[in-house]
Amino acid sequence: SRLGILIVRHLKRLERVILGYLEVSDGPEEEARLGILETLQCTIEHAWPRMPCRLPVLLKALLRLLWDVHTERGPTPEPVRAALLHRATQCLILLDRCSQGHVKVLLEGVHRCCEENRVRECLRKVQEST
Numbered sequence: 001s002r003l004g005i006l007i008v009r010h011l012k013r014l015e016r017v018i019l020g021y022l023e024v025s026d027g028p029e030e031e032a033r034l035g036i037l038e039t040l041q042c043t044i045e046h047a048w049p050r051m052p053c054r055l056p057v058l059l060k061a062l063l064r065l066l067w068d069v070h071t072e073r074g075p076t077p078e079p080v081r082a083a084l085l086h087r088a089t090q091c092l093i094l095l096d097r098c099s100q101g102h103v104k105v106l107l108e109g110v111h112r113c114c115e116e117n118r119v120r121e122c123l124r125k126v127q128e129s130t
Contacts, residue, residue: 001042008047015054018043022061025068028075030084033065037087041094048098055099059106062088062095070118089122093129 007014021036040058044051051058069076069084096103107123114120 004046007043008050019061022065030080040091044094052099062092066119066122070116085122089125092126
């Protein structure tokens with residue numbers, strides 16, 4: 001937050017860190033994943049002009065996270081799963097806004113073929129966001 005738009009100087013390195021944290025579950029409370037989603041959200045809000053070029057990588061990572069959270073059958077409590085899904089959905093909505101609706105276009109096919117209700121619900125929220 002303090003860096004504001006100056007975060008763009010560190011985007012390449014920060015992107016690698018964010019992707020690394022999103023890939024790996026860190027236990028039942030998922031504190032690291034929740035924290036990194038908050039960091040991603042803040043980064044998108046401050047560096048939005050630079051996000052469209054990072055869209056393919058971030059979109060793939062967020063979709064993988066949605067799927068992993070839905071399919072993992074570990075000891076993670078339901079409120080933590082819900083928080084992860086919510087924050088990932090919020091990041092997708094922000095990415096859509098800064099890419100002028102490009103995320104919605106890319107997610108159309110995924111939303112139609114996805115049969116998992118929780119993942120579909122997250123994608124529906126992105127599709128219906130303004």
